[in-house]
Amino acid sequence: MLKKSMILLASLLVATSLCLAQEKTNQQPVVKKTPIKQTSAASGKEMYSQYCAPCHGTDGKGAGPAASSMKVMPTDLTQLARKHDGKYPANSVASVLKFGSGPASHGSADMPVWGPLFKSLDKYHETVVQQRISNLVSYIDSLQAK
């Protein structure tokens, strides 16, 4: 009887140490959500590197440090004009920023909806929110592949 429970205990120990080893090798990047930081609404570049580069990459190509943990890869923002017959789709980028990318077309909850975040940042000053969005839209325009 005693012998049996010793064996059981021993195998339990082996099982738990296996689990621990697996946890160590299975390390996935962990994306931490932090409160939105203040930036200058006048600088599309500053806002982009603070808010967008973690996922879309500094170069806009979609390979930021947080990208590998997304279900859907962040869009390559340098190809937006190419994908739209050479015309940068400024209005649709602005609307994605204001209202989100929409579950119907992309089905990803990873892309944040920036409108409400900017509103909270700017204490509901609609003109500043508009300025942020339009400066981000122009900054992404400047990243378009030629």
Ligand code: HEC
């Ligand atoms: C937490 C990661 C993450 C951050 C931060 C992020 N994005 Fe995205 N973004 C995504 C993902 C994932 C997609 C692709 C799936 C989708 O469209 O929802 C995407 C898609 C997009 C699209 C394309 C939508 C379309 O309709 O094709 C645009 C434009 C965009 N992001 C702009 C931005 C801008 C500008 C910022 C910064 C203000 C930003 N993103 C920040 C993850 C992110």
